[in-house]
Amino acid sequence: MGEAESMDHDEERLHRARKEMRREGLDALVCRLPHNVLMLSGYWPVLADSTVVLPLEGEPVLVVPGDEEPLAHAGWVGDIRTFKPVTLLKLSDSISETAPILRDVAHDLSLTGARIGYEGGPDSMPAGYGEVIAPLPYIEEMYRRGFGGAELADATETLRRLRQVKTAREIERIRLAHEIATFGIAAAREVIRPGLRESELAATMYGAIVGKGTGYGGGGRVGAYTFAMSGPNGSRAHLQFQQTTDPAIERGDFVLAHINSYADGYWTDVTRTFVVGQPDDQQREMYTAVLDGLKAGLGAIRHGRRAAEVDRAARSVLQERGYGEEFKHGLGHGVGFKGIYHSGAPVLHPKSADALQAGMVHNVETGIYTDDQGIRIADVVVVREAGT
Numbered sequence: 001m002g003e004a005e006s007m008d009h010d011e012e013r014l015h016r017a018r019k020e021m022r023r024e025g026l027d028a029l030v031c032r033l034p035h036n037v038l039m040l041s042g043y044w045p046v047l048a049d050s051t052v053v054l055p056l057e058g059e060p061v062l063v064v065p066g067d068e069e070p071l072a073h074a075g076w077v078g079d080i081r082t083f084k085p086v087t088l089l090k091l092s093d094s095i096s097e098t099a100p101i102l103r104d105v106a107h108d109l110s111l112t113g114a115r116i117g118y119e120g121g122p123d124s125m126p127a128g129y130g131e132v133i134a135p136l137p138y139i140e141e142m143y144r145r146g147f148g149g150a151e152l153a154d155a156t157e158t159l160r161r162l163r164q165v166k167t168a169r170e171i172e173r174i175r176l177a178h179e180i181a182t183f184g185i186a187a188a189r190e191v192i193r194p195g196l197r198e199s200e201l202a203a204t205m206y207g208a209i210v211g212k213g214t215g216y217g218g219g220g221r222v223g224a225y226t227f228a229m230s231g232p233n234g235s236r237a238h239l240q241f242q243q244t245t246d247p248a249i250e251r252g253d254f255v256l257a258h259i260n261s262y263a264d265g266y267w268t269d270v271t272r273t274f275v276v277g278q279p280d281d282q283q284r285e286m287y288t289a290v291l292d293g294l295k296a297g298l299g300a301i302r303h304g305r306r307a308a309e310v311d312r313a314a315r316s317v318l319q320e321r322g323y324g325e326e327f328k329h330g331l332g333h334g335v336g337f338k339g340i341y342h343s344g345a346p347v348l349h350p351k352s353a354d355a356l357q358a359g360m361v362h363n364v365e366t367g368i369y370t371d372d373q374g375i376r377i378a379d380v381v382v383v384r385e386a387g388t
Contacts, residue, residue: 012168014040026117051098098142102143173266183216273377327366365379
C-alpha cells in the first residue's frame, strides 16, 4: 500500500463499514459529502468536490482536486487520483472531471456491473469553507457515467448508522476539538465585563480557538462558530440556531458563550454561562438547578438505556425546582461529524425512540429560558458500557 502504511489507519471504521456493506449486499460505497468522505478515508475535503470509493474487497480510492492532494495524504488512503477542473488553459467542473476517473476506478476495482451504495437520499453537511455540493441529479449522472452498468443503491441510512457509533480514533479527534473549544471559553472568562459587546466577545472566543488551536494536538484545519448571548438575547438561546447581537453586556447579565469548534472535520458543541458581577439569589438558584439537572442526565447515561429516560432524569430535576416549563428543548443530540445536528442520533428528547449504544457521542445540555434571560450548560460525552 506504500505511503498509506505509515498513516493513521482506522481499521475499526473500515471493518464496520464493510460489515454493513455485506449486510446490505453492496460491492462498494461511493461518497461525496465531506463528512462521509472523512469517515471512510480520514481526509476532510475543503471544497466538497472529492469522492471516495470503498470496495468490499481491496483498498479504497480517493478522487480529489489537485490543490487538495497534500491534505488528502493526511488520511489513510494510498490511491489518490487528482484532477484540475480550472486552469489557465481550460474551464471545466469537478463533475465532468471526476466521471472519467471513476471509469478507471471501476475497471481497476472490478466494479463494472456491481451494486454500489451512494448518498441517494436527503442529507446535509457541516457548513465550512467552500462546502458547496452539486444537486443530487448531477451526482447521480456522474456515477452513471463513471460506473457504467453498475446498480446504484441508496445507502443514506447505511451511512447514518455508520456515523452514529464512533471508533476509538474518531473519539480522540472529537476530544481534541473539545479541548480546543476550552481555549475560547477561557478567553471569554478573561474579557467579559460591562460594556463589552456580544460581537466582541464572540470574536475573542473565535480568535483564541484559531490562534491557540491551530497545530494543537496535531490539529491542522481548526475553526469554530462562536456565539455570545446576554440578557434578553440569551432568553432566545433555546431556538434551533444561535445569534450574536450588537448590544453591550450589562452588569448583572447572564452571558451564554456557545461554541461549535472543529478540528480536521470533527466537531463539538459546548456552552458555558457567566454572570457579569455578583449573581443575585435567583440567578444562583437557576444556575444550581441547571447544573444539578446536567449532573442527573450524565448519571443516567448507560449503554442500552432509552434516550427518553436520560432526558427524563435531567428534566425531572428542573421540574422539581419549578423550572420545567423554562427548559424548552431536548437534552441533547449526536455530535462528532457535525456540531449542530438536532436530528442526529442519539436524540435525547422526551419523544425519542433512540437507545444509547457504547461509542455514541452526543451533547448534554440543560437550560432555563425566561422572558428576559437565559442560562445553559452543555458538554459533549461518549457513551461507555458502564456510563460516560
